[in-house]
Amino acid sequence: MVPDEILVGGRWRRGSGDVLETRDPATGDVLARLHAAGPDDVDEAVRAGARAAADPAWRDLLPHERARYLTRVADLLAERAEDIAALQTADTGKSIHETRALAASAQGTFRYVAAALETMEGALTPPRGPYVTVSTHEPIGVVGAITPWNSPIASDAQKAAPALAAGNAVVLKPAEWTPLVSLAFGRLAEDAGLPPGLLSVLPGPGPVTGDAIVRHPGVGKVSFTGGTATGRAIGAAAARKIMPVSLELGGKSPTIVFPDADREQALAGLLFGAFSSSGQSCVAGSRAFVHASVYDEVLDELVARAARLRVGPGADPSTQVAPMVAHAHRDRVAAMVEAARAGGARVRCGGRAPEGAQYERGAYYLPTILDGVPNSAPVCQEEIFGPVLVALPFEDEDDLVAQANDTVYGLACGIWTADYRRAWRVARRVQAGTVWVNTYKRFSISTPFGGVKDSGLGREKGRDGILGYTRQKSVYWGMDEEPLPWAGA
Ligand code: NAD
Numbered sequence: 001m002v003p004d005e006i007l008v009g010g011r012w013r014r015g016s017g018d019v020l021e022t023r024d025p026a027t028g029d030v031l032a033r034l035h036a037a038g039p040d041d042v043d044e045a046v047r048a049g050a051r052a053a054a055d056p057a058w059r060d061l062l063p064h065e066r067a068r069y070l071t072r073v074a075d076l077l078a079e080r081a082e083d084i085a086a087l088q089t090a091d092t093g094k095s096i097h098e099t100r101a102l103a104a105s106a107q108g109t110f111r112y113v114a115a116a117l118e119t120m121e122g123a124l125t126p127p128r129g130p131y132v133t134v135s136t137h138e139p140i141g142v143v144g145a146i147t148p149w150n151s152p153i154a155s156d157a158q159k160a161a162p163a164l165a166a167g168n169a170v171v172l173k174p175a176e177w178t179p180l181v182s183l184a185f186g187r188l189a190e191d192a193g194l195p196p197g198l199l200s201v202l203p204g205p206g207p208v209t210g211d212a213i214v215r216h217p218g219v220g221k222v223s224f225t226g227g228t229a230t231g232r233a234i235g236a237a238a239a240r241k242i243m244p245v246s247l248e249l250g251g252k253s254p255t256i257v258f259p260d261a262d263r264e265q266a267l268a269g270l271l272f273g274a275f276s277s278s279g280q281s282c283v284a285g286s287r288a289f290v291h292a293s294v295y296d297e298v299l300d301e302l303v304a305r306a307a308r309l310r311v312g313p314g315a316d317p318s319t320q321v322a323p324m325v326a327h328a329h330r331d332r333v334a335a336m337v338e339a340a341r342a343g344g345a346r347v348r349c350g351g352r353a354p355e356g357a358q359y360e361r362g363a364y365y366l367p368t369i370l371d372g373v374p375n376s377a378p379v380c381q382e383e384i385f386g387p388v389l390v391a392l393p394f395e396d397e398d399d400l401v402a403q404a405n406d407t408v409y410g411l412a413c414g415i416w417t418a419d420y421r422r423a424w425r426v427a428r429r430v431q432a433g434t435v436w437v438n439t440y441k442r443f444s445i446s447t448p449f450g451g452v453k454d455s456g457l458g459r460e461k462g463r464d465g466i467l468g469y470t471r472q473k474s475v476y477w478g479m480d481e482e483p484l485p486w487a488g489a
Contacts, residue, residue, distance in 0.1 A: 002032035006203060007186040008041045009048025010196030016040050017204050020176055025093035025323040025363040026313040032180060036204035042171070042212040045200035049142040049169030050218050052197030059139070059167065067114040070161060072192040074110035077103065077157075084153055084184060089314040091180045092149060093323040093363065096315055098277060099153075105443070106157035106185075112445045113161040116463050125474075132477040137470035139167030140220035140244075144213040146206075146234070147182070148226040149175035149325050150280045156185050158445075158460055159223045160199065166469035169198045171219065173210050175226075177326050179203030206230060214238065221245065221469065225282075228383075228408075228454045235457070246458030246468060248282065249451055250383040251411030254404040255285035255440065256394075256426065259294045261416035263301075265438060270302055273414055273440040274389035275309060275367045278324050282455075283412040285440060287380055288391045289400055295393040299371065302391070303348045306367040311354050313362065321387060323362040330363040333386030337368055340379035340390075346372035350387070375403045383409070397422070401429045410452035414440040433459075 005012040017036030024031050037045070052058060058066075077084070084106075085099040092099070125133040145159035152174055163170045174182035179201075186201035202209055206226075214222050214237045224234050225248040238245040255273050257266045273285030290298045314322035324330040330353070337351050350368030353359060371391040373379060380390050394400040404413065413432040415423050420437075427435040433451045436442060443449070448462040458468060 002034070002180060002183075004034050006034065006037055006041070006183065007190075007199065007201040008037065009045045009200055010052070015202070015204065017208065020179060020203060020205075022091055022177060022179060023326070024090050025325055025327070026315070026361075028327065028361045028363075031090055034179060034203060037173075037202035037209045038204070039208070039212040041202060042209060042216060045171050045202055046142050046213075046216045046218040048197035049171055049200060052195055053139060053141055053167065053169040055195070058195055058198060061167075063117045063120060066165060066167065067117045069192065069194055070110045070114035070117070070165060073161075073189055073194070074107050074114065076188045076192050077107035077110060080184075080188060081107065084181060086315070087184055088153060088181045089322075091178045092152065092314075092325055094277060094314050095319045095322040096317055099314070102151050102154040105445070106153045109154070109157040109445050110161045113165045113466065116466060117165040120463075120466060130478065130480040132479060134475045134477070136473050136475065137166070137467060138473055140469060140471055141168060142219050143168045143170050143469055144216075144219045144222040145170055145172045146210050146213065146222060146224045146226065147172070147174055149178040150277065150282075152178050152181040153185060155225050156182050159225075160185075160189075162460075162465045163223065163469040164194070164198065165466050168469055171200045171202060171213055173202050173204065173213055176203070176205055211237070215241070217241070219243070223460075223468075224248065231456065246450075246460065247456045248449075248460065249411075249454060249456040250385075250409060251282050251284070251451065251455050252287060252381065252383055252407050252409045253283055253285050253412040253414070253432065254287045254289050254430065255414035256400060256404065256416065257288065257290045257294070257298055258415075258417035258419070258422065259291045260418040262418065262438070263298070266416035267298070267302055267305060269414060269416060269438075269440040270389070271305055271309065275306065275321055275387045276441065278321055278365070279387040279389075280325060280385050281441070283434065283441060284385070285412070285414050286384060286389060287375070287404075288389055289394045289404060290391060292393040292395055295391075299348065299369075299391055303369050306369055306389075307349045309367050311364060311366060312358070321367055323364050324386060325363070327363045330365050330386070333365055333384055333388065336379065336382070336384050336386075337370070337388060340370055340373065340377070343377060343379070344373055345370040345377070345379055345390070348391075375406055381407060397426065401426065405429075405431050408454040411455035412436070
């Protein structure tokens with residue numbers, strides 16, 4: 001049984017907020033009931049974080065010394081990878097293949113960030129007078145990290161590792177539906193010897209706990225991943241505090257198939273892009289643009305293969321499409337598909353929950369392919385965040401680019417073609433933070449990630465990821481032999 005404890009400023013104790021219930025979406029069974037963090041807990045965590053970050057025991061560590069803490073976290077993530085993967089499968093419903101990959105990615109993040117920290121450099125800027133100028137980066141103090149429910153351990157690591165590396169304390173708020181992995185991560189960081197107070201884990205409702213973190217005067221930056229509406233509200237609150245934010249938001253990403261594409265690869269890419277994680281992925285390739293000359297044959301084959309995907313519980317290693325995170329979310333996705341159907345969309349496959357006793361209690365939904373609606377239809381414009389792909393034909397490159405960019409989002413794009421010149425042209429014209437050419441949903445911690453337009457602000461990952469959690473300071477060292485002009489005035 002999971003203890004009713006959250007991590008507040010170095011102490012494990014009951015939260016002061018309302019009770020949160022988290023369920024296994026494969027069965028609907030309650031996994032844990034926990035008291036959420038209330039605003040008083042947020043205040044305590046932020047104050048403790050500020051003290052821990054200012055303590056010389058952390059503040060004065062040299063980069064290579066701080067890197068050792070990150071490496072120890074990585075070692076424990078490796079040791080406990082299987083437990084973390086199983087816990088994440090239970091709490092989010094995701095397939096065990098995917099949660100193992102996410103646990104490995106969290107470990108890789110800590111190792112990469114530790115290495116990047118050891119090799120970071122300040123700058124000696126060219127002098128334009130009798131002085132030496134040094135540009136340094138300092139910690140912000142306390143960073144709020146607010147994460148969504150789809151990939152907790154990976155998104156927690158993506159924020160906590162660079163924020164800690166930069167010398168900050170972190171107040172981490174996982175999503176209401178999936179608090180367990182982040183709490184396990186809190187225990188792991190403690191066991192790795194991270195000084196108390198540097199990491200708090202505060203599950204709770206966004207508008208209560210999350211809002212208290214964003215508005216707290218002691219929080220100097222918020223790093224947020226989640227929906228665009230929430231990101232907009234957080235950005236507005238941050239503007240009032242003149243506080244930096246990074247926002248990783250939603251998407252409606254196009255995947256594009258040209259007639260010369262390797263058909264087998266493109267089909268696999270479309271299926272994996274749209275239906276892995278049951279489509280609950282910010283970069284899901286949820287709009288498939290297929291050249292009109294091959295549209296019918298590609299669609300027929302895609303539909304046949306989507307209908308053969310193995311739907312089942314995440315813990316079964318043969319499962320390809322696992323349940324959705326919660327019954328309420330599944331019902332929301334189903335309602336969006338119904339609205340599309342009522343609006344004239346053709347349901348080529350799926351469009352309902354699977355039938356059979358083994359699916360009755362879980363939050364399942366079949367891989368669904370729709371077409372027959374223009375790109376302006378709501379189902380082509382709104383993020384569904386479920387296993388739903390809308391297919392659209394295109395005539396030529398200009399038509400394609402116009403349709404692909406006709407969305408408020410700009411997170412990702414996939415291009416399938418054998419013509420590298422065309423891939424380069426289209427990659428440059430599509431408005432997206434990440435473009436995959438002849439591959440999809442590949443991620444590397446060394447490559448910056450983020451969105452354009454309503455998909456976000458700022459970049460995570462890469463060597464510069466750590467700098468996002470710092471404040472830049474310039475120091476002038478006077479070298480004048482002569483006094484300044486007003487001397488002796
Ligand atoms: P969400 O915006 O509802 O919630 C995300 C987090 O914000 C949760 O922890 C939630 O409790 C918190 N929150 C909600 N309201 C808040 C408020 N007023 N103040 C502070 N915090 C608040 O998103 P979700 O449903 O958990 O996740 C799905 C969304 O996340 C999708 O839109 C998806 O595209 C996006 N996402 C983006 C990325 C990316 O890197 N771009 C990655 C994963 C998910």
